[in-house]
Amino acid sequence: MLNISKKNPIIENIDQFSTIRDLSTRPHYKILNKIILGVSITGLIILFFPWTQNISGSGSVTTLKPDQRPQTVQTAIAGRIEKWFVKEGDFVNKGDTILFISEIKEDYLDPNLMENTKNQVDAKKMAQQSYGGKVTSLSGQIQAIENERNLKLKQAKNKIRQAFLKVKSDSIDLIAVKTQVKIATTQFNRSLTLNKEGLKPLTDVEEKRLKLQECEAKIITQENKFITSENELINAKVEINRIAAEYAEKDSKARSDQFTAISNQYDTKAQVTKLENQYNNYKIRNGMYYIKAPQSGYVNRALQSGIGETIKEGTQIVSIMPSKYDIAVETYVSPNDLPLVHKGEKVRVWFDGWPTIVFSGWPNMSYGTFGGKIVAIENFISDNGKFRVLISPDKDESPWPKQVSMGSGAQTLALLENVPVWFEIWRTLNGFPPNYYQPKNTATKVKK
Numbered sequence: 001m002l003n004i005s006k007k008n009p010i011i012e013n014i015d016q017f018s019t020i021r022d023l024s025t026r027p028h029y030k031i032l033n034k035i036i037l038g039v040s041i042t043g044l045i046i047l048f049f050p051w052t053q054n055i056s057g058s059g060s061v062t063t064l065k066p067d068q069r070p071q072t073v074q075t076a077i078a079g080r081i082e083k084w085f086v087k088e089g090d091f092v093n094k095g096d097t098i099l100f101i102s103e104i105k106e107d108y109l110d111p112n113l114m115e116n117t118k119n120q121v122d123a124k125k126m127a128q129q130s131y132g133g134k135v136t137s138l139s140g141q142i143q144a145i146e147n148e149r150n151l152k153l154k155q156a157k158n159k160i161r162q163a164f165l166k167v168k169s170d171s172i173d174l175i176a177v178k179t180q181v182k183i184a185t186t187q188f189n190r191s192l193t194l195n196k197e198g199l200k201p202l203t204d205v206e207e208k209r210l211k212l213q214e215c216e217a218k219i220i221t222q223e224n225k226f227i228t229s230e231n232e233l234i235n236a237k238v239e240i241n242r243i244a245a246e247y248a249e250k251d252s253k254a255r256s257d258q259f260t261a262i263s264n265q266y267d268t269k270a271q272v273t274k275l276e277n278q279y280n281n282y283k284i285r286n287g288m289y290y291i292k293a294p295q296s297g298y299v300n301r302a303l304q305s306g307i308g309e310t311i312k313e314g315t316q317i318v319s320i321m322p323s324k325y326d327i328a329v330e331t332y333v334s335p336n337d338l339p340l341v342h343k344g345e346k347v348r349v350w351f352d353g354w355p356t357i358v359f360s361g362w363p364n365m366s367y368g369t370f371g372g373k374i375v376a377i378e379n380f381i382s383d384n385g386k387f388r389v390l391i392s393p394d395k396d397e398s399p400w401p402k403q404v405s406m407g408s409g410a411q412t413l414a415l416l417e418n419v420p421v422w423f424e425i426w427r428t429l430n431g432f433p434p435n436y437y438q439p440k441n442t443a444t445k446v447k448k
């Protein structure tokens with residue numbers, strides 16, 4: 001065990017060595033002291049240099065519009081892979097055929113399905129036209145029945161008027177006959193009285209009696225004619241009611257047939273519409289056998305392979321990268337830094353694989369960074385515990401490199417206020433957030 005408490009004779013006599021005595025006189029120690037002093041002064045000066053506070057983030061290259069991002073082409077129907085028309089890396093225009101599939105569902109296996117359905121549609125259309133013709137014919141029949149009824153009613157009304165006039169005429173004749181009977185009776189009584197007085201012969205009395213009997217016979221005949229005329233008037237009135245009832249029945253039957261034809265016509269029309277819809281569905285389904293490119297781009301990857309494989313509805317076939325897109329960067333910031341980020345702020349961006357020299361506190365001294373502008377800030381936290389921020393190229397600065405690939409990594413710096421270096425060191429050591437920053441152009445003005 002070492003005896004450290006005791007004096008070491010070697011240390012006490014170290015000044016006896018010439019090398020130790022020459023150390024204090026060597027010139028490079030003076031230079032070292034000057035360097036240390038200069039570095040200290042420089043460090044002290046640097047502490048008062050301006051430092052740009054910033055918010056760093058990491059993300060990847062994407063696009064501004066959703067329709068410009070890589071997408072997968074899916075099949076809308078189930079089928080069997082029959083033929084490929086593209087390979088990975090090919091450029092396809094919008095509407096180019098990528099894959100052909102055949103039918104596997106038993107409802108669509110008939111090769112004459114389209115033709116048979118078309119024939120059914122044509123047959124139903126003919127039936128619809130036939131019902132339409134029947135409706136038109138029944139409309140004409142109803143019109144004819146109404147015209148005939150009007151004529152019959154007019155004829156019956158004329159008969160009623162004739163019967164009424166005949167009754168009136170017979171009643172007048174009956175009154176005249178009754179008057180003649182009264183006259184004949186008076187003449188017979190006068191002749192009989194004069195015969196009794198001897199003023200008139202018996203032959204004159206017989207003549208008056210004969211004339212009276214003739215008048216009485218006429219009154220019976222005239223009464224029969226009058227009663228017959230009244231019966232004819234009643235029959236004429238009954239006839240008009242019969243005609244109205246008869247033609248009402250005919251009209252009702254014709255209208256019933258017409259409504260039945262109209263109902264059948266509408267039912268056939270519904271069947272025609274259903275068959276046409278079915279025919280169009282078959283036609284559209286036949287077009288779905290050829291899977292086409294939704295937009296121009298490059299085939300990145302074939303997600304299905306082989307010939308004869310069966311795929312379901314919604315199965316992903318290939319991945320396509322659009323040929324034209326507006327590049328952007330999506331980055332993520334922590335919730336602690338989210339209040340410091342605002343839409344429209346300028347951001348420095350550099351990409352993985354691109355030569356870059358970055359001084360986060362002195363952005364003007366950095367090399368290989370590009371200007372960006374915040375266009376969108378997500379209001380809901382992502383799965384990684386940070387908030388997503390979308391950045392587009394700044395048109396006032398140099399354009400972003402075209403060699404940057406979609407999905408490659410990117411780093412971002414959102415520039416905030418300028419503070420002294422010592423303040424930034426003190427803030428970092430204490431774990432304080434950057435100074436709250438509000439852009440001047442977003443400040444609201446209160447009007448009186």
